[in-house]
Amino acid sequence: MKNLMRRCFVLGLFLISQHAFSVGGTSVGDIGEEIEMRFIESNGIRLRIAEMGEGPLVILVHGWPESWYSWRHQMPAIAEAGYRVVAPDMRGYGKSDKPRPVEDYDIRQVTADIAGIVDALGEESAILVGHDWGSIVTWNAMLLYPEKFTALVSMSVPYNGRAPISPVDAWRATFKDNFFYILYFQEWNMAEREFDADPRGILSRLYASPDTPREPPTITDPKRSAGGWIGRLGAPKELPPWLTQEDLDYYVSEFEEAGFRGGINYYRNFHRNWEITPELSGKQVKQPTVFIAGDKDVVIGGANTEQLSASMKPHVPDLRGVHLIPNTGHWVQQERPEETNKLILEFLESL
Numbered sequence: 001m002k003n004l005m006r007r008c009f010v011l012g013l014f015l016i017s018q019h020a021f022s023v024g025g026t027s028v029g030d031i032g033e034e035i036e037m038r039f040i041e042s043n044g045i046r047l048r049i050a051e052m053g054e055g056p057l058v059i060l061v062h063g064w065p066e067s068w069y070s071w072r073h074q075m076p077a078i079a080e081a082g083y084r085v086v087a088p089d090m091r092g093y094g095k096s097d098k099p100r101p102v103e104d105y106d107i108r109q110v111t112a113d114i115a116g117i118v119d120a121l122g123e124e125s126a127i128l129v130g131h132d133w134g135s136i137v138t139w140n141a142m143l144l145y146p147e148k149f150t151a152l153v154s155m156s157v158p159y160n161g162r163a164p165i166s167p168v169d170a171w172r173a174t175f176k177d178n179f180f181y182i183l184y185f186q187e188w189n190m191a192e193r194e195f196d197a198d199p200r201g202i203l204s205r206l207y208a209s210p211d212t213p214r215e216p217p218t219i220t221d222p223k224r225s226a227g228g229w230i231g232r233l234g235a236p237k238e239l240p241p242w243l244t245q246e247d248l249d250y251y252v253s254e255f256e257e258a259g260f261r262g263g264i265n266y267y268r269n270f271h272r273n274w275e276i277t278p279e280l281s282g283k284q285v286k287q288p289t290v291f292i293a294g295d296k297d298v299v300i301g302g303a304n305t306e307q308l309s310a311s312m313k314p315h316v317p318d319l320r321g322v323h324l325i326p327n328t329g330h331w332v333q334q335e336r337p338e339e340t341n342k343l344i345l346e347f348l349e350s351l
Helices: 002-007 074-080 107-120 133-144 167-175 181-185 191-197 199-206 245-258 261-267 270-276 305-312 337-350
Strands: 026-028 034-042 045-052 057-061 084-088 126-131 149-155 289-294 319-325
Touching (some): 045 074, 057 074, 057 107, 074 084, 074 337, 107 133, 126 133, 133 149, 181 191, 191 199
Parallel strands (some): 057 084, 149 289, 289 319
Antiparallel strands (some): 026 034
């Protein structure tokens, strides 16, 4: 059961002590600068962005279930190094628009959103940084807009090329009647109904470190018919050291307002994304790239730096490093901000 639960998570937070959120700006610790919160039009929708600094454009792309706030530790460091850094709420999240049709969240739409940010800000190009689903989006953005995106920092989700078969078909063949969260997300209105009813319950269970002590799960039957996801994840007995109560409260408030459907719709496009991008078969990400993850992130499945490098290099010929931060889980930029920032800034300086 333990191994199955770990598999069910595959593919699929320097702490700031004071937070002052407003439409006009966000005070960030003792940096002495402000994060400006504003709205822009991109790809036909309205996105809320957090913005800071001046210089070459760096766009930070969050994953599920996150928000611009996932980059709160990176924005001041990157801005201070001489960059214009922008972190959007991706479509479906936070204060950004939330189209209802599932196909409005396919990979062509969400990559066009990022390309549209570059245009809306009057820039010609940008460096991308992505985590979790943000990595999936940014890998594809490098392929679909090679003239617009010049370099990539990918976190948590490596790139191994376009799969020969639909990933959803592969997961269904693997898990059959057993619970797997991505297959659960394919069921219309099931996951969002569960999470919308208890946003703190799901977020507090996901925002944890590998060694966070937990209560026993209330659902131990591996079959999907036994229930949803929250009960399969033991409730944490305490917050991890990198997440304050204020941090968790902010995330919860964002999902209480936005709901979970938008973010889940990204997962509902796994099969569609595969169908609508046949031209990406065999295509390489040729821009300079670095990969960062926690060594205990379940997404990398226990792979070491050599294995990850070997699997990615054929598809990412200018892969300039694979960095696994020790004793760190999935939320790498929040769990280990100082180490993550150092790696990002070293990469940016090398370009």
